[in-house]
Amino acid sequence: MFETRLKEIVKDSSLLMNEPLANHTTMKIGGPADYLVIPKNVNEIKEIIQLAKENNINVTVIGRGSNLLVSDNGIEGVVIKISDCLDHIEIDGTKVLVGAGYSVIRLATQLSRKGLSGLEFASGIPGSVGGAVYMNAGAHQSDFSKITTKAHIIFQDGSMEWLTNEQLEFSYRTSVLQKKRQGFVLEAELQLEEGSKEVSSALMQKNKDYRRETQPWNFPCAGSIFRNPLPQYAGNLIELANLKGYQIGGAKISEMHGNFIVNAGNATSKDVLELIDFIKKTILEKFNVELETEVEIVGKKM
Incomplete structure (x- = not known):
């Protein structure tokens, strides 16, 4: 019933099922969305959200996929991608x-x-x-x-x-x-x-x-990984801890900027999350500073 109604709202050409979100994030990481919708206007978005609420189905909205780390297990429910619409x-x-x-x-x-x-x-x-x-x-x-x-x-x-x-x-x-x-x-x-x-x-x-x-935009990445613990800067702390270049799996701390993790080749979300945890623990131990992620982490738990 839900899927039938969803297709009626967006038409089949605007609906992708089990679509890998690695195709839609700047980090080139992410498992499938149950439903990826590319709406045409605000009314479609409103109808989709209301339909999902009526059926107790999760809704996630993404734009160009920057500042986003998607789970290897993907995102449950409906993902609405607005970067191909709402561009007035x-x-x-x-x-x-x-x-x-x-x-x-x-x-x-x-x-x-x-x-x-x-x-x-x-x-x-x-x-x-x-x-x-x-x-x-x-x-x-x-x-x-x-x-x-x-x-x-x-x-x-x-x-x-x-x-x-x-x-x-x-x-x-x-x-x-x-x-x-x-x-x-x-x-x-x-x-x-x-x-x-x-x-x-x-x-x-x-x-x-x-x-x-100063920033590694020639590699797939999500932008700054951590919020700056002002007046200090996350990238500077990571550099002082000699972590630039450190790698877990395909995820690597950029040698250009400590606050960037790049996909150095076939990185998984798991690789990135393990690297984030390693950085957090190291900075806490060395400088007694707790880093908070700036990148938004979404999707099914692994």
């Missing part, structure tokens, strides 16, 4: 309304070319707008909390609501959506500033060059 954009002066599936890098580039300033920090962030708001993505002393005025959220019961910046309760690499009010971003309103195309372009290039020189 409206620019009104310095105000921007953008869909959750829109590429952050593409958005930063587009706004820079229009002389709008405020998103240059995100020029190398490889995710989607929805994920960036959800986790308050940031770099170079700025983040999405600085520019997000409100976001359109769909909650796990299918209800929808606009939450203001204050209601989103942003803090370092997190928001209320990960804690008290679990939900998914459908679109966001951003407030930029008028700026210089030349200055903005130069700053974006500087940020891109820095990432290219």
Whole structure:
């Protein structure tokens, strides 16, 4: 009954069953989703979530698969992939309304070319707008909390609501959506500033060059693995512990940046999780600092 109704909502061409999520994550790791849905619009997403709730079936929303580590056993229930939809954009002066599936890098580039300033920090962030708001993505002393005025959220019961910046309760690499009010971003309103195309372009290039020189984007990875235990930095602690290059299975601590774990070849989620645990224990023993993961770990327990 559930599967029949799901097919009616999304049509067969938008539904993949037992689809390996390694095909949909930047780390190239992850077992199958029971159902992977690529919806066409917000109404489809709402219907899917409501159908899943009625049938007591889990729903997971992903974008471009960055900042994500999926279990080798996959994800139970329905996975909704929004990076191939919800990619609308409206620019009104310095105000921007953008869909959750829109590429952050593409958005930063587009706004820079229009002389709008405020998103240059995100020029190398490889995710989607929805994920960036959800986790308050940031770099170079700025983040999405600085520019997000409100976001359109769909909650796990299918209800929808606009939450203001204050209601989103942003803090370092997190928001209320990960804690008290679990939900998914459908679109966001951003407030930029008028700026210089030349200055903005130069700053974006500087940020891109820095990432290219210091981060291992030539390998499959998920971005930063740990939140920085401010005022200290996770990557620096890992380097001080002489862990760069350490490897378990196919998972390896990058030799370029200690806070990156790369898929050096056929890595499994199990490899990565074991390496994360090893790093945590080592840093706690050496520096008495408890590291917390920034990467989102999802899926069936192994």
